[in-house]
Amino acid sequence: MEIIQSTFFALIASFAFLIVFEVRGKALLIGSIGGAISQLSLELGQLVEYFNFLVPYFFAALILTLYSEVMARVIKKPATVFLIGALFPLVPGTGIYQSMVYFVEGQQGAFFRELQQTLAITGTLAMGIMIVSVIFRNFRLRSFFKEEEQN
Amino acid sequence: MLKELETDIGAITDSAYNSVDCLDLGLWLGFGLMANGAETIRVEDSVGRILDAYNLKNAEVFAVSNYIHVSARSRSGKPISFGKRLHGSVSYNLDRVDRLNALARRITSDRPDPVQALEEVKTILDAPGYAFIVHALAVAISGFAFSLLLGSEIVPALWAMTSSFVMINILRPVKKYYSNPILINILGSILITLFAWPIKFTAYSSDHLLMMTASFMYFFPGIALINSTRDLMAGDYSAGLAKLIEVLLLAISVAVGSGATLALLSKIWPIA
Secondary structure (H helix, E strand, O other), rough: OOHHHHHHHHHHHHHHHHHOOOOOHEEEEEEHHHHHHHHHHHHHHOOOOOOOHHHHHHHHHHHHHHHHHHHHOOOOOOOHHHHHHHHHHHHHHHHHHHHHHHHHOOOHHHHHHHHHHHHHHHHHHHHHHHHHHHHHHHHHHHHHHHHHHHH | HHHHHHHHHHHOOOOOOOHHHHHHHHHHHHHHHHHHHHHHHHHHHHHHHHHHHHOOOEEEEEEEEEEEEEEEEEEEEEOOHHHHOOOOOOOOOOHHHHHHHHHHHHHHHHOOOOOOOOHHHHHHOOOOOHHHHHHHHHHHHHHHHHHHHHHHOHHHHHHHHHHHHHHHHHHHHHHHHOOOOHHHHHHHHHHHHHHHHHHHHOOOOHHHHHHHHHHHHHOHHHHHHHHHHHHHHHOOHHHHHHHHHHHHHHHHHHHHHHHHHHHHHHHHHHOO
């Protein structure tokens, strides 16, 4: 139930953010669904207890980028339009803010620990996005599959 | 050498259109993409394809985060080039990026009259965005939904929604005169921190962190981060690193505004 609830909130939050970035029409709906998918994949990944805390973020980033790149090709719009909506629910906002609070309070140890975790999550998200984007940019999958069919 | 040049000039005359118009079209379309938040690699790729579609020889395009330069040879073989610099900051309007991208695809396949296509570019660039009230409500709803997503109660979420709505209304006139995003982020984070502070004195004080985080999401430079990643991945290190610096500066500006205000508030209005 909690997962369904947070997926719904992610959908609404992504929808609102896409309006802030002036996204319209079909892209607005598809981008919002991307936000829900990324939140859902993060939550499902976090259910697996023996995963390092970064692994669910990595898988969520892979899934959201895959979704965005596929949608960009299906409805012929820039992938960024979908990536941005899908990325927002994964942003470690609490970590960023909490590290700043620790810094202000002079808790150096807690500050560095929180900052380290936040940077690790941000780096993991960037890495996940990068890997899928590189594959889509460098390999023409459609022509690859066509060649396979011809062979 | 002379023979090579003659071959080039021969190829140039393949297109019926004036090469200056074609180059101008590429310049404006690329500038529009750049000014509205497209990745640098997309700007170069779209303009390069347009110039190729009109058979401009020796066509080159170079873009960084705030400058675009296009060059080619004219029909008579003389080199021509244009450059355009973006003054101020990028305004993230993904609808314009999408429409310019679609126009670039159409130009590449149909090769329309460049003068008419340029008019279309200018129409897209002049197209109004959402009304301010829609924008403000979207910012407010994002604050509300993110609060709930992070696990806060409904009252702090509504508080975050109201704070975000008031903040965006105060920032509106400031944005008109000062478009510097660092200043806007510092001011916005000061306002959010001020508006959220009273909740520390209510039964919902434990949700203070969540509602603050939710309200700050508006300032998160998400598009710049994605563009930076995509430019770096495409091998455009200068554009990618420039955007990465932008991401860091914007994040730091929020931390500075909020951190300074928190420190000040905890001195003048301490929690009992």
